[in-house]
Amino acid sequence: MKILVIDDEKPTLSMFKLFLTAYGYEVYTAENGEKGLALFAEISPEIVFTDIKMPGIDGLEVLRRIQKTGIESEVIIITGHGDMEKALEALDLNASDFINKPVERKALNSALARAEKRKLMPRNMPFEFSERKRNGYLSIFMKGRLTASAEKTFISAFKTGSFDDVKAVCLKLDDAFFIDRSGISLLMEVVRNLKQNKVSVIIENLSCNYVWVFQMAGIDKMATLKEVQANE
Structure with missing residues (x-):
């Protein structure tokens, strides 16, 4: 290569x-x-x-x-x-x-x-998500591109009433997940709302470089950031 x-x-x-x-x-x-x-x-x-x-x-x-x-x-x-x-x-x-x-x-x-x-991924892959709920714990698996054009799909993952019996949410990002400035704003809004409703949030499988930009944006004040373990 x-x-x-x-x-x-x-x-x-x-x-x-x-x-x-x-x-x-x-x-x-x-x-x-x-x-x-x-x-x-x-x-x-x-x-x-x-x-x-x-x-x-x-x-x-x-x-x-x-x-x-x-x-x-x-x-x-x-x-x-x-x-x-x-x-x-x-x-x-x-x-x-x-x-x-x-x-x-x-x-x-x-x-x-x-x-x-x-x-290895298709260029401009649309944002997609899937959910799994168990014992008050909701996992949301996200892949594709989280940009302004994905707002409707992204917000639908957090529809009103979905979290009545949820204590914690884990957002797990696909290895090739992409986010831009608009996507970060959408993510911050959702995480802030969850925190206000006393739902703890974990964001998993972040590259160490994404961890840095999420920290700079202040997302680490509202959610736990977990970095993917890359080979040294």
Whole structure:
């Protein structure tokens, strides 16, 4: 599998090259957005890592232009720590995932695992859910894309009266589950309502990178976040 890494910092490129080559990937690097896009057109990599802040063509513009090519590559954005707004903008542009600098092996593994699973899923898979209730515990399994267009389907999972005898709700996300800014707002509204009705909420199977953005959004104040266990 081919991976392209775009970053204007040579130490970062060297680190990615070292790790990803050791994992068995065919790794290409570019030191700016313009060279990265030219290399992308030449090799059509399955996965792209791009820094979000670069001189000239930045990472979000790289993402936009890759989307326009029609080539189905998973794009992972490299952000500065705490850069919540840029991370959300990347999700709105259908980025596969994002990781923070300095890059940790755990976050890298998590992003790679999600990207590889998303490659196996249909593009623009609609949001779907299924439920299982037992002994006051409701499990809701969610997959696909939770965006503004999925609002009606998502809200239907939490219809009035469904939680009269429920003490706890577990939202379990599919391995390739996708959420953008609108989806996060929908999720926060539902979790807040459940908490107000004294129903505890657990969100399971989150990538470590999604845990970070959910924490930045404040969801961890209303629900317990459980991270998927990725290989180190």
